Amino acid sequence: MAGALASILLAGGSLMTVFLSFCLLSFLLILLIQRGKFLYALRKVPYPTALPIIGNAYQLNCSQEDFFQKLVKWAREFGDIYLVWVGLRPFIFLYRVEAVQPLLSSSVHIDKSLEYQYLKPWLGTGLVTSTGKKWHFRRKLLTPTFHSGLLEAYFKTSKEESSIFISCLKKEVNKWFDIVPYAKRVALDIICDSAMGYKLNAQMNSKNEYVKAVEKIASIVQMRFTNVWISSDSIFKLTNAGKVHDHSLYIIKDFVDKVIVERKAEWKLKHDGNFNKPTNKRQALLDLLLEMSHNGTVLSDEDIREEVNTFMYAGHDTMATSISWALYALGRHPEYQEKILDEYNNVIGTADITLNDINKLIWLEACIKEHWRLYPAVPLIARQIYKPIDLMGNQIPSGSTVLINSYLLHRDPRHFPDPHIYRPERFLPDSPKLPLYTFIPFSAGSRSCIGWKFATLVVKVAILSVLRNFRVEALDKEDQLRFISELVLVNANGIRLKLTPR
Numbered sequence: 001m002a003g004a005l006a007s008i009l010l011a012g013g014s015l016m017t018v019f020l021s022f023c024l025l026s027f028l029l030i031l032l033i034q035r036g037k038f039l040y041a042l043r044k045v046p047y048p049t050a051l052p053i054i055g056n057a058y059q060l061n062c063s064q065e066d067f068f069q070k071l072v073k074w075a076r077e078f079g080d081i082y083l084v085w086v087g088l089r090p091f092i093f094l095y096r097v098e099a100v101q102p103l104l105s106s107s108v109h110i111d112k113s114l115e116y117q118y119l120k121p122w123l124g125t126g127l128v129t130s131t132g133k134k135w136h137f138r139r140k141l142l143t144p145t146f147h148s149g150l151l152e153a154y155f156k157t158s159k160e161e162s163s164i165f166i167s168c169l170k171k172e173v174n175k176w177f178d179i180v181p182y183a184k185r186v187a188l189d190i191i192c193d194s195a196m197g198y199k200l201n202a203q204m205n206s207k208n209e210y211v212k213a214v215e216k217i218a219s220i221v222q223m224r225f226t227n228v229w230i231s232s233d234s235i236f237k238l239t240n241a242g243k244v245h246d247h248s249l250y251i252i253k254d255f256v257d258k259v260i261v262e263r264k265a266e267w268k269l270k271h272d273g274n275f276n277k278p279t280n281k282r283q284a285l286l287d288l289l290l291e292m293s294h295n296g297t298v299l300s301d302e303d304i305r306e307e308v309n310t311f312m313y314a315g316h317d318t319m320a321t322s323i324s325w326a327l328y329a330l331g332r333h334p335e336y337q338e339k340i341l342d343e344y345n346n347v348i349g350t351a352d353i354t355l356n357d358i359n360k361l362i363w364l365e366a367c368i369k370e371h372w373r374l375y376p377a378v379p380l381i382a383r384q385i386y387k388p389i390d391l392m393g394n395q396i397p398s399g400s401t402v403l404i405n406s407y408l409l410h411r412d413p414r415h416f417p418d419p420h421i422y423r424p425e426r427f428l429p430d431s432p433k434l435p436l437y438t439f440i441p442f443s444a445g446s447r448s449c450i451g452w453k454f455a456t457l458v459v460k461v462a463i464l465s466v467l468r469n470f471r472v473e474a475l476d477k478e479d480q481l482r483f484i485s486e487l488v489l490v491n492a493n494g495i496r497l498k499l500t501p502r
Ligand code: HEM
Pocket: 112, 127, 128, 139, 310, 311, 312, 314, 315, 316, 318, 319, 322, 377, 378, 380, 381, 382, 440, 441, 442, 443, 446, 447, 448, 449, 450, 451, 452, 454, 455, 456, 459
């Protein structure tokens, strides 16, 4: 009896084993077919010689500077499109308007690449990192925060902070120095005052805890974007960078929360009808968010913190990078400094410049746009593909990551003759109009930069302030530049200028 039972159990057991093996094999077969289809879709996209499993990862184990050079070299070698395998993941590089247009004009392909998750502990799912319904809702809600009334307030802030910028730069005259740290601090002061209504004074006090925390977390997140070894959260947390990241996060949260609480109290006082207490403070973005929050029903404090942090992150490095590269380009081409100043003297003269006036300065605008073409502050724009999309005759499958290289896009000789030459005339109002998506310093389409008007204004004010006070020279020749594509475009040696008082 016991023997019969045992043989039934054994037979049942082996049936179960057969069944499980069948399921496993079918599962593997499905995975194999899916992978085959995936690879078939990408068959026409060239890539550098790749090794099994690791793909091109071995070629990417190089300095960030070499990595940038490789991106340029591969574009020259492979033509209109290429990809790089990082393990089993394809990263597809786009730099022809024919590929950029369908991607950026799509209302479907709006998801940021997987690497953006590294920003989430800091930015939560704010405007930069969110997608789907949440992103649509927030984008619609936040677009009016850059309306012209507020721009007027931001303009005043930019002028005030730029005059502090000048007094800091006066300490560096007649010698070579790196402008980037100065540009970072003025950008941080402007964005902090405009976003939170808080005078940070980073320019006068660079040792401020919050300033240091923002700088540290931004550079650590940047490192995670490119270093696969610290992509896993559990490994990252054990590293020194992981600990510094968490500490910085704590300082940032604590600071922003305090500012929100303070501002909320002031705002409540005002809205409870207590207008006797004078509040001559300028309206900041945070005030608008508090108004829109409808007592927490539309936006919670957490939501507000997400967006304030998002603006701080998206605004400070990009504006600092733009100010630095714009001065670099003008330092290499002093004749355009004179054109900008001549126009300034003719149009504005000795009067105090207004928001309306600044838009009349067409040489200033053309020089700034031309520097954005050559040195785009955000050189790579990344998207994760969740539905197949046709890009230049290739059905790019779901699961791919695509990256627009705007540094290369902006140097396409079909749209920019003598593409490596700084020629602001291209952007004068009577020059031929550029086809859409050929020039995208702020990206384009539904996920373009929400702060572009504000950023343009800040960069204009900062550049004018510097030019009116100093003659600018730039040390590195164009062929000596050593580009690095961090989240922003960096020169490995910094951006070294010499300022001579006018
Ligand atoms: C010169 C300075 C700036 C440049 C060159 C710049 C460039 C860009 C680019 C290229 C994107 C698209 C990124 C992507 O799709 O991956 C972007 C998005 C964004 N930018 Fe800017 N930006 C600048 C300044 C600012 C400022 C000052 C703010 C806020 C105050 C800001 C807020 C944002 C936000 C919130 C997004 C995400 C928008 C969305 O996904 O809906 N940016 N920016």
